Amino acid sequence: MAEIVNVGLIGYGTVGKGTAEVLLKNKNLIFENTGIDIRLKTVADLAIDTANPDELLSLCEVVTNNAEDILNDQDIDIVVELIGGYTFAKDFIISALNKKKHVVSANKALFAMYGTEIYQAAELNNVSVCFEGAVGGGIPVLRVIKEDLAGNNINEIFGIINGTANYILSKMEKEGKEFEEVLKVAQELGYAEADPTFDIEGIDSAHKIAILASMAFNTLIPFEKIYVEGITSIKQIDIEFAKKLDCKIKLLAIAKKHENDLEVRVHPTMVPDVELMAQVDGVFNAVEIIGDMSDKTMHYGRGAGGKPTGSAVAGDVISIARDIAAGCTKRTPILGFKKDYTYYYPIKDIKDIKSAFYLRFSVVDEPGTLAMIAGVLAKYNISISEAIQTDERAPGEAVNMVFMTHKALARKIYDAIEEIDKSDVMRDKTVAIRVKELV
Amino acid sequence: MAEIVNVGLIGYGTVGKGTAEVLLKNKNLIFENTGIDIRLKTVADLAIDTANPDELLSLCEVVTNNAEDILNDQDIDIVVELIGGYTFAKDFIISALNKKKHVVSANKALFAMYGTEIYQAAELNNVSVCFEGAVGGGIPVLRVIKEDLAGNNINEIFGIINGTANYILSKMEKEGKEFEEVLKVAQELGYAEADPTFDIEGIDSAHKIAILASMAFNTLIPFEKIYVEGITSIKQIDIEFAKKLDCKIKLLAIAKKHENDLEVRVHPTMVPDVELMAQVDGVFNAVEIIGDMSDKTMHYGRGAGGKPTGSAVAGDVISIARDIAAGCTKRTPILGFKKDYTYYYPIKDIKDIKSAFYLRFSVVDEPGTLAMIAGVLAKYNISISEAIQTDERAPGEAVNMVFMTHKALARKIYDAIEEIDKSDVMRDKTVAIRVKELV
Incomplete structure (x- = not known):
């Protein structure tokens, strides 16, 4: 008889729905790939009308407004946190870990700011925490660092890791319009949020590069030490000059390792057209990793969206389910290296x-x-x-x-x-x- | 005390040396990443002067001309096959599997042609076989299909997966020279082999797309059914016309899934400049995967070379070592899906x-x-x-x-x-x- 792994998901927004879609619509395929019966048993969200669940939710055993229904269900092996934000999400994750449940999340802000506390709770309880969906949406990149490139000293990692900012800069370049006008259209089309601060001011990119650099450089990145500069002051005239200089202006997040310290920074950057990174347009994201052995690799795809991010979240669920079915725990450390997750490298001042x-x-x-x-x-x-x-x-x-x-x-x-x-x-x-x- | 995993490597050519370099030079880093003492214990190659090993080999316990020294060593957990070719490599791998040793290889021709036999021997002996280095050199792509994208129905996978052919086409485009002239220079520079048939006739790309399509579509691809057309008849005039049409001519390997059959083909292709794939130049490779949930992702890097391919081989060694240390077997199926590896989908005739x-x-x-x-x-x-x-x-x-x-x-x-x-x-x-x- 096939192993059964039960999943509880909290937060039924865009990514929550995308994740449910992957796990439910592709259930047979996932079984073919794993031999494991991965069941999305429970979905919790304050906003769900539990009396009238949508088509997807009607495939779940439990649909609830109460987070406790996940935490208190002893059958649930893996908890997926997709509510976002800090306080409630952190408390919920730590409660789940303390109940020996594995956790999957896509909450970049939380892991960038309060990762240590979560990693320590997971280690203590001998369960896994994965968050591939937190960086680069549907692009496989965290597991790439932890597994595929585990034989490399990674010297640099950088990329375009905010789709909203890249969409705005691409549109400015292609349509010759100023920032404010493009932002307005992006908001109307749903590519930018009503309050776009995190995206256009570089804060979201900073959260993501904190996670990437932690994994790449085997250390923790103190978020407040990251230099962050957004794209709000980019003018059309600068984009025109960039063209003359055979460059594109991109919001890059950049992390580099030096002998005694690190650089971690987010800012608008002139990227020469000869770099593949300069050709990454619209809502797409890309991360480039430079290893001492692998040399440069680039990982490109949709940096956001329900189904792409859901694909990454489901990938984490499948990975943990495989660990459970194969009877292994702590196969791969949370950040890809074995330390107590409290060590901080010095970060260079931007000056x-x-x-x-x-x-x-x-x-x-x-x-x-x-x-x-x-x-x-x-x-x-x-x-x-x-x-x-x-x-x-x-x-x-x-x-x-x-x-x-x-x-x-x-x-x-x-x-x-x-x-x-x-x-x-x-x-x-x-x-x-x-x-x-x-x- | 740290777990010890012993590795035996056969085939000390370019990739063999690259792999030894990763495992030996980055031994401390790999220990930091895994907590496992991964030891390259034995290197075997007919051409090694065992009395005068080079600096790397002098770090190994056993340096030998005899393959049996690996097969008969009960301490060796993982065998790395990097001799290439069919008969001896296959016999060696199957002997290793029958002795319950895990196998890592980068031998694309062997797995494309005789994969089934090897997969069955591995299943029977309850050990792993990994070959990330067989496709796309240092680019993580096989594990991406098996793990990260395991929640996706993959509908298409295509790419530039032969560095020699791409180098020649890029040079023809940039320098305006004809095929024969560029090939000669490529041979002088070591980017093309003395007998470049496999690379320029598309056979090597066909081997690789057979492996990629098998993993992406959960089936085996009969190699002889792949349509293969090389780049030898590409003329400068066609490259000039391609420029006028805003295209690049690339040797693409393409696999697509239809409801009742598959397309698998390798041929020169006009790729519109707006596709990121068109910008992949020189010896670089890229694979694009289209999943029903992830949408398109692209994976780019060095498609060959000792250290990049060695990085992929070492990544497989590390993954298996983690399985061993965590006490899990058969965590992920060899091709990423649970079947008996004998099922073949019909392949469409190119016509x-x-x-x-x-x-x-x-x-x-x-x-x-x-x-x-x-x-x-x-x-x-x-x-x-x-x-x-x-x-x-x-x-x-x-x-x-x-x-x-x-x-x-x-x-x-x-x-x-x-x-x-x-x-x-x-x-x-x-x-x-x-x-x-x-x-």
Whole structure:
């Protein structure tokens, strides 16, 4: 007789429905793949009308508004948390772990902020916690780091890991519109939330790179040490200059390992068109991993959405069900390495990180302007690799001067800009965008 | 005390050395990731000078010219086969399985041709067989299908899975040179073998798509039923036309699932530039998987090379070592599904597969030529979506007429070409290249 594994799911929103769809509609296929009867027994959500369950829910044994119906059900082996948020989700997960239930989640904010507490509770109770759906939606990437690349020292991991921000930047590039206008359309189409702060300010990407970097570098990343800069100040003019420079502007999350510390940062970035990453458009996400043996690999797909994220959540459920059926526990550590999950590597201050920069100076075009800017950059030892000036202008009008710098310490760039921006010839604040070096 | 897992490796060529490098140089990291002491105990190769082992080999306990030293060593838990070829490799693997040793290999030809026999021996002996390194070098893709996407009905899987062919096509495109010239340079640089038949004739890609399609579609693919067409007849003129059509010519391996049968084929393909796949250049490989829930995901990286492939081989070794340490067997079926590995789906005849086609007719430019060609195409119900003619020519000289067709059955295309090629106005055989539909 086939092994039965019972699953309880809490949070029946977009991803909850997608997960239920995978587990219920593809139940026969999953049985063919595993030989295990994986049953979505219980779905809990405050908003479910339990008297009138939808078609999917009517396939479940228990449909409830009460989270306790999952926690108190001794038959449930795996609990899937898809409610999001911090407090209730964390308490619920820890209660489930303390009842020796395995946990699957897609809650990136929670794991980025309060991972340690959860990992320790799981270790203590000898059960698994998986959250592939937390990063990159339907793209397999966390298991790739923990399993496939486990023989590699990973030196860098970076990517486009927020679909909303990438959708907006792609649209700005393709339609020539400004940020505010594109955001409005994205909200109307449901690609951006009513409150888009987490997506457009880079916070969601920071949550995800915290998780990726933790797994890649065998450490925990203190979330508050991550440098985060969103895309709200990106102007169409910068996207046009990017085209001239054979680049795309992307919101990248970047983590690099150095001998004594790490870089972890999220910011708009000029990505050269020759990089495959520059071609990742719209709501798609991609993560690139550079291992000392594997060299670079890229993992691309839908970074959000019910069914793609549900595919990742179901993948975790299937993996844990296989562990249960094969009688193994603690096969793979939660973050892919065996430590007590309390060790923090030092994180570099953003000012101490070197990058090439795109600098756009908005100036009055009068004799001496170029000399002033060049002089200040020289004073801070910033050398220029390329310069562009827009050609059409009326006399006395503001004009944009663009410089691409060689690699320079961010603190020198900041200091130079501060000095330049004090000058009377400046018509607007200087725009500085980091340039991704080729990998 | 940490669990010890002993590994024996046979075949100390490029991938053998790469694998040894991963297991030996990153031994501490692998221990940190697994808590397991994975020891590369024995390396066997006929060509090793056992009296003077190199630096890596001197870290192994046993260095030998005798394969039996691995098979007869009761301490060895995992055997890594990297000798390639059919007969000896197969016998060696089956002997190892019969001695209850787990097997890791990167031998795509062997698994594509004689997989069943090996899978059955492994099942019988209750041990694992893994071969992530057989497809896509360092790119994690087989485990992705078996684990991450296990909740998906996979409808299509395709990709660029031969680095040599992709290197040649990329060079032809970028340098404007003909096939023969680029092949010669590739051979000099070591990107193509002295006998490049398997790579340039598509056979190696066919081996790999047989493995990918087996795992993706839960069946076995009879290798001889795969349609295989190489890149030797690709001309610079076709690459130039591809540019005009916003396409790249790539050697694609494509497998699709239909209700009652499968398509499995390898051939040069016009890939529209808007597809990320078109941007995969040089020796890099990429596999795209379309699941009913995950939608499309793409997996990109180095398709060959000692260290990247060694990373994949080591990933398999680590996975099996984790199974051993966790005390689980048969956690994941060899091909990712539970069947007896003897079931074969029907495979469509290439003539019964519909594609859009690029057709290049080399003709004498005289009145009536276009009418003749258009007439024959119409007779076979082939409709045209786009037509291009080169503009520079001397009177009476051969001229190229290019047509892009809508989707049509290959047998109609073949019949039409056969009829057209009989005409006196034809100066060369007609070139037909399939066009990848957007996914």
